[in-house]
Amino acid sequence: xxxxxxxxxxxxxxxxxxxxxxxxxxxxxxxxxxxxxxxxxxxxxxxxxxxxxxxxxxxxxxxxxxxxxxxxxxxxxxxxxxxxxxxxxxxxxxxxxxxxxxxx
Numbered sequence: 001x002x003x004x005x006x007x008x009x010x011x012x013x014x015x016x017x018x019x020x021x022x023x024x025x026x027x028x029x030x031x032x033x034x035x036x037x038x039x040x041x042x043x044x045x046x047x048x049x050x051x052x053x054x055x056x057x058x059x060x061x062x063x064x065x066x067x068x069x070x071x072x073x074x075x076x077x078x079x080x081x082x083x084x085x086x087x088x089x090x091x092x093x094x095x096x097x098x099x100x101x102x103x104x
Contacts, residue, residue, distance in 0.1 A: 006034040
């Protein structure tokens, strides 16, 4: 599977194996290198997912601590209608005059 994903091939000219533009003496060495690349890719995806989760937690915390006055100030409006859905996270804000809606 790693051989196909990382396109490990035999370089007949140099009598070596090629992976990611690098040459290796044996197929095992090329596969070990591909495994290292795969491990780094998986670790990067895990790190990215952890960062997304942390940003979501921070955003939820920010919104949960936001007061009605904070929302008015942020929007620059005095007369707004705020609802907080029970089944959804965040707030829905409606302007009475225009019917415009914003979600936080």
